[in-house]
Amino acid sequence: MEIRIKNLTKVFPGNPKKGIPDTRAVDDLNILVPDGELVGLLGPSGCGKSTTLYMIAGLLEPSDGEIWFGDEDVTDLEPEKRGIGLVFQNYALYPHMTVYKNVAFPLTNLRIQEPVLDENGNPVLDVDGNPEIKKRKLTKDEIDKIVRETSKIVQIEQYLERKPNQLSGGQQQRVAIARALVKKPKVLLLDEPLSNLDARLRLQTREEIRHIQQSTGITTVFVTHDQEEAMSISDKIVVMKLGVKQQEGVPQDVYNNPCNKFVANFLGTPPINLFAGRIQGGKVYIGEDCVREITPEEMEQAKAEGRNLSDQDVTVGIRPEGIVIDDNAKPNFHFKVDRILTMGRDIMLMSDQEFRLSDTKFVIDAFTKVSVGEVQAQVKPHKCLVFSLEEGEPRLV
Amino acid sequence: MANEVSKPKRRFNILSIFRRKERVSADAGERNNWKAWLYLAPTIILMAVFTFYPLINTIVIAFLKNYDYISQVHEGFTMENFGVVLGLVGRSEMMNADGIYESIFRWNCTRFESDGVVGIYLNSEGVVSRAYFTMNVIRYAFPNTLLITFITVPLSIIIALLISIGLNSIPAFKKFFQTIFFIPYVTNAIAVGMVFAVLFDYKGILNYLLGLGTLTWIDQAAPAWRGMIALCVYIIWHSLPFKILIFLSGLQNIDKQYYDAAKIDCAGKMKTMLNVTVPLLSPQILYIMITSFIGSFKEYTSVVGLFGQQGTSPGSYNMYTVVYYIYDMVNSNVQYGAAAAVLLFLVIMLFTAIQFKVSKTRVHY
Structure with a gap:
């Protein structure tokens, strides 16, 4: 089912007497979650992504705005009437119930119409x-059948008689997903579901979540602060900052065409390298190196959108994978390599480049011949992004 | 000196009580040992004098025959005290050939109401015997104690639980109501008993409010069941604050996320309470259950506070409790009191053991 979020706002009241101002946790948010897709809400902690999720779940009341599930306005609906499954950050499995009872619990509350x-x-x-329609509870046998089917999907059949504290983090997480899925909700919400898992399990579990989501075709909203996680499994990501949506789109699009410096900086590991640069006569310079030319099409588009590309100081962002070291081509960027990290497939160059605004890390192909010291490189134009010095301004090029 | 092998001294180290695994080196433990004893000394001495000695002495006295507390004289060891307490035997005295009464024991019956000589008999051989009746716990004290326990403990726990859940879910005036509900705890039991005595007086406020005329509750030889109602109301009211305090602190420790999860799982309010709140509160409930079981087996001040005597009329024992019996016996027959105390201890232990056993599958830590 499609989820539409319209002008959603959540204000946590402060205390005027003590001089604590109101907190706008979510500010005028508009999101469209298409039916059957997995959408990742992404942002640093405190950006309002969990607040948004809890408002979709109905556990928090929006201060303003609307939430629609398909054709139904659910803004004022109780959480139990929304037909959602929610996986909490620390799972919130009932500690006194066995896995079986945990998974069966939502079913015992269910009334089906027949x-x-x-x-x-x-x-x-x-x-x-x-x-004539009558409502009835599910019978024990029906519950048993559904619990066993669901446990099979998330592979927890062998743990059904255990208590949650006898399970590992990954197993608990699967139980939590089973509990969320068991009543066949229309919407599945996941609140930082992988943050309590170790690195390897995280990779494995995010694949599983994607697999479960695709096999059940359930509309899913997923909250995370880990951009890699969000990019790898989402159909669409929404990047948020301080309660305001920054950008919404297909992960690769957002990565390639971030709308501002924040989004560019937030997406990608290692993060984008930022340099102090300038635009001069339609060319982008870092120091004396002309790293990029602005094409006439880009000029035209910028003009149409009201972006000013006249001569000015700017921040230049180059993605770590954005350089090539090719002795045959004409170099347009030079820097000093301080350290070389071999990572198997790639090598990483660390540098104290004189115009850097952040750590400078470049990832290049492992077969490239490179040594510590001065390096001449070519910058890939589409990996080189230009931002205004002003924070929060749209990207220039 | 070289051939002298020093034996490692094994001393009891008090600090080892406080640590599960002896990670601290033995040296550090030894060095601090006397300090630990020193810090504990005031408590140990006071407890030895006022707790451990009386405890052991009570058990010893329970087995002494005709023990006189002042002169500390007794006639050897016996089990008869327990027989008297349980109403199995009563004391009779028979005049011997020298005209002196000698004490003998025989089967007793429980129909007598108060202590003292109940008959002087002259048998066919011209021997005079006097039969005594000593109050036992079977007719009034033990049944009343059981009744009080099984009425007040479950009721007060359920009421306290409901009040705490209610208090925990109201945002406004929470502290105010918490204070209100805590007041009985810091109020003197006897004083409160007197207030209740006024409430339950046959010309009292309760009858007036309920329009019951001059129904007797606690005096004027009121029937035992009405006295018991008044007593139980009083005991429950007085025991609520401590329970509410414990339950509230337990409730505040329950992660709010479980309630969010229950909401998402479509559990209703009642179901959430029974399936989430109560199980997660079970350690506190067990603690309260055991302490209040013990407490109500020891019920005494409430009876004194409310009735001022053993029953609803002078000379009546219909509100008697086991501990009331024990205190009564301290003056005249301390060995019976001691025997009753030992029996009460065994009963409490039995009930506590049962509760622990039953709770094993139901308490979730």
Whole structure:
């Protein structure tokens, strides 16, 4: 089911007497989660992503704005009536129940609607000629069947009789997903589901989450501060900062065309290298090196969008993978390599480049011949991004 | 000196009580040992004098025959004290050939209401015997104690639980109500008993408010069941604050996320309480259950506070409790009191053991 978030705002009231101002945790947020897709809400801690998730779940009341599930406005609906599954950051498994009971618990609360049948198995009609509907609880056998099916999907069948504290973090996480999925919710919400797992398990589990999401086709919203995690499994990511949406889109698009310095800096490991540079006559310089030319198309587009590309000091961002060392081509960027880190597939060059604004790290192909000292390199134009010095301004090129 | 092998001294190290694994080197332990004893000395001495000695002495006295507390004289060891307490035997005295009464024991019946000589008999051989009746716990004290326990403990726990859950979920006036509910705890039991005595007086406020005329509750030879109702109301009211205090602190430690999870899982309020709150509060509930079981087996001040005597009329024992019996016996027959105390100890131990056993599968730490 499609989720539409319109002008969603959450203000946590401060205390005017003590001089604590109101906190706008989420500010005028608009997001569209297409049916059956996995959307990652991404941002540093305190950016309002979890608050947004809890508002979608109904556990927090929005100060303003609307949340729509398909054609239904659920803004004021109780969480239990929204038909959602939620996986909490620390799982919140009931410690006193076995895994089986944890997974079965949502089902014991479920009331299913069924047409009333007569002796011949035909639906009984009421006065208006509509089939009569009765609500009933699930039977023990039905619950058992669903619990076992769900445990099979998340592979926890062998732990059903254990208590949560007898399980490892990854197993607990799968139980939490099973509990969220068992009542076949229309929407699955995951709050930093991988943050309590170790690195290897995190890789494995995020694949599993993606697999479960795709096999069940459930619309999923996923909150994380780990951009790699979000980029790897999301159909779409939403980058947030201080309660404000920065950019929304397909992960690779957002990575390639970040809308501002924050998004560019936030996405990618190692992060983008930032340098103090300038635009001069349609060319981008770092020191004396002209690292990039601005094409006429880019000029035109900038003009149309009201971005000023006249001569000015700028911040130049070069992605770590954005350079090539090719002795045959004409170099347009030079820097001093201080250290070389071999990482198997790649090698990483660390540098104290004189115009750097952040740590300078470049990742290049392992077959490239390079040694510590002065290096002449070519900057890939599409990996070189230009930002205004002003924080929060849209990207220039 | 060289051939002298020094034996490692094995001394009892008090600090070893406080650590699970002896990671601290033996040297450090030895060095601090006397200090630890020194710090503990005031407590140990006071407890030895006022707790351990009386405890052991009570058990010894329980087995002494015709023990006189002042002169410390007794006639050897016996099990008869327990028989008297349980109403199995009573004391009779028979005049011997020298005209002196000698004490004998025989089967007793429990129909007598108060202590003292209940009959002087002259048998066919011209021997005079006097039968005594000594109060036992079977007719009133033990049944009343059991009744009080099994009425007040479950009721007060349920009421305290509901009040705490209520208090925990109201945001406004929380502290105010917490204070209100805590007041009985710091109020003197006897004083409160007197207030309740006024409430439950046959010309009292309760009858007036409920329009019950001059229904007797605690005096004017009121029937035992009405006296018991008044007593239980009083005991429950007085025992609530401590329970609420413990439950509230327990409730505040429950992670709010479990309630969010329960909401997402579509559990209703009642179901959340039974399936989430109560199990997560089970350690506190067990603690309260055991302490209040012990407490209500020791019920005494409430009876004195409310009735001022053993029953609803002078000379009546219908509100008697085991501990009331023990205190009564301290003056006249301390060995019976000691025997009753030992029996009470065994009963409490049995109930506590049962509770621990039952709770093993139901308490989730």
